Amino acid sequence: MSSQHYNALILGSGQSGTPLASHLKSLGLSTCLVERSHIGGCCVNEGCTPTKTMVASGRVAYLARRGADYGVYLRGNGEDEVKVDMQKVRERKRAIVKSFREGSERRLRAAGVEVLEGEGRFMGDKEVVVRLNGGGENHLTADKIFINVGCRPSRPADIKGLHTIDQSRVLDSTSIQELDEVPEHLVVLGGGYVGLEFGQLFRRLGAKVTVIHRGARLFSKRDDPELVECMQDILKEDGIDIFLNATGTTVSTHDDPKLPILLSSRTPSNDDAKAVRASHILLATGRIPNTDSLGLENTGIKTTPSGHIIASFTLATNVRDVYAMGDVRGGPAFTHVSYDDFRIIRDNPFISGTKTEGNVKTTLERTLFIPSVVYTDPQLAHIGPKLGDLPKGMEVHTYSMPGTWIARGLETDETRGMLKAVVEPESGRIVSFSAISPEGGELMAVVQMAMVGGIKWKQLQDMVFAHPSWSESLNNLWGGEMREFTI
Known part of the structure; x- marks a missing residue:
């Protein structure tokens, strides 16, 4: 096992870690970036970039079907003349992701950042062992460590029978993007950002879509009821079935080869279950931090009960010179927030050694002005x-x-x-x-x-x-x- 010491060690190449690595290297600091799967993190590879690429395809299909509203007619009867080539949609998505990811990789290499492809695990507060994807291990120590490992889709444990059905038909926000055909009937479990974006997308691509949500209305209790009702009406107009107040959802197999999944849900006020037959299920019930494999038990780093790393307004953990950035520290899970975490680190002279004037920027300053966008249409x-x-x-x-x-x-x-x-x-x-x-x-x-x-x-x-x-x-x-x- 080789051993190396760095001024800065960054775990994860998301929207905070990647630009931070290049910046710290430009300051003359020896810098190592560890990434276990692909450069660019969730946003470039499974989140913003690929999903919005696919949403654009869905919008084109939607407008094509609406051509007659604008006095533009397809040859034929309209709806049936719009053909969706799911493999082409996927190919376009993959090409754009590849372009973005390779651009990030080139910038890192050009900056002189050492990139290790593998999974890092803490052995102490400032000690990490990286199990390399190509085999072997590297032992790393660093003056400062920045954790940017992000989150992943969660899998609800309270849905009875979920493990008994064909798992190739149980999708999350990553695997659904790799489908090579449009589902016959997609059932979305969860009425938040992810569930509604994918639900409308696949409805536009030609799938029947049902959204099953535990709450009394879509999104969360914090959201304005008038806005939520407006959005619910739009999605229903698009042909999406919405089932609210769903409890006790169970899953079982069904003998229909096209719709081999049977879902059953109840509401607290109605003992009669709503039964839905589906070809695929999308689990859109939340995300969990990628801290379970970090070996944090070998450190003094504190986490919340959900596994998110606790960090101060300057992104510092309770362990000196160890920082948490992006989704892994909880809070709004947006790419623009993660990128701004990089700027907070960059502009803090006590962290990066830069000379700045005025007060140190913190996450507290931006609290009231964090924007959000649900990319429905x-x-x-x-x-x-x-x-x-x-x-x-x-x-x-x-x-x-x-x-x-x-x-x-x-x-x-x-x-x-x-x-x-x-x-x-x-x-x-x-x-x-x-x-x-x-x-x-x-x-x-x-x-x-x-x-x-x-x-x-x-x-x-x-x-x-x-x-x-x-x-x-x-x-x-x-x-x-x-x-x-x-x-």
Whole structure:
């Protein structure tokens, strides 16, 4: 077993670890990056990049079927003339992932970072053994260690019979992207971001889709009921069946070769079970941190009961010079948050040795301004605290308007959705903003910049936006329905 000491050791090449490795090397620090599967982490290989590539294919299929709405006709009867080549969809996805991943690899090599392909396991606070993918082990020590190992899809333990059916038909957010044909009937267990994006995607590609969700409504209790109801109506309009308040879901085999899975669920108020026959199941019930194989029991590093590594606002663990970045430390599991973790490390002179002026940047500074986008179509974008997170007793005004009021939406025949803002009545400060809209994420970013810059809602109302643009709707939102209430 070879042994090597580094100034910096990074475990995992996600959206924090990869740029951090190149940055630390540029400072003259000896740097090693350990990755057990592929450079780029979840986002590039199984998350944002491949899924949004596939979502684009789904949108093309959706628009092709809607051609007659725009006076554009396919040769034939429309719906039946739209053929989806799932292997081509997968090939396009794989090509884009390959391009992104290889670009990350080239940048690391060019920076002079030593990359080890294998799985790292702590043997002490600053001591790691890497079991190399090609065989053999490396013993590594480091002055500073950065943990960026991310999370993986969870597998619910309370679904009876799940292990008894053909496991090739039990999918997660990674394996579903490798299907070479469209499922006959996809049942999605979980009504959060992942489940709804894939559910709508495969409905558009031609599958029958049923979403089974434990909650009383999609997403979480923290989300605004009005927005959730709007999104539920859109998905139902797209032909997706939604079963809420589902409890006691069981799975068994069925004799139909096309629909060989039988799912049964109940609701607390109804003893009659809802039975669904499916060809495939997508488990979209959450993610778990990749800390179970890290050997943290050999260290003093503390974790939460769920296995996430506990870190401070400067990303420091309780062990000196050991830091946690990205999804593995819990909190919002977004690529943009993970990348900003890299910037927090980069700009902290006590960590990287850089000379910066002013206060050290921390995760606390960005808490109120972390954006989120669900890449359904229309998108559900949000900035600011969720309605369920606002403090009790807070007086607010809400302004909302339907997508049918947006000129750009009328011109493109994409009026599904709504806009909603929460403001402080006395100060005029925008507390939060949500958009269920085509390109909702881009529209939300305009309001995000206003919030960060201290611009009040009245200034957005009076601002001159280009006509016709989606952002122009920010002139009209404040003339919509206004409600005042106390949280």
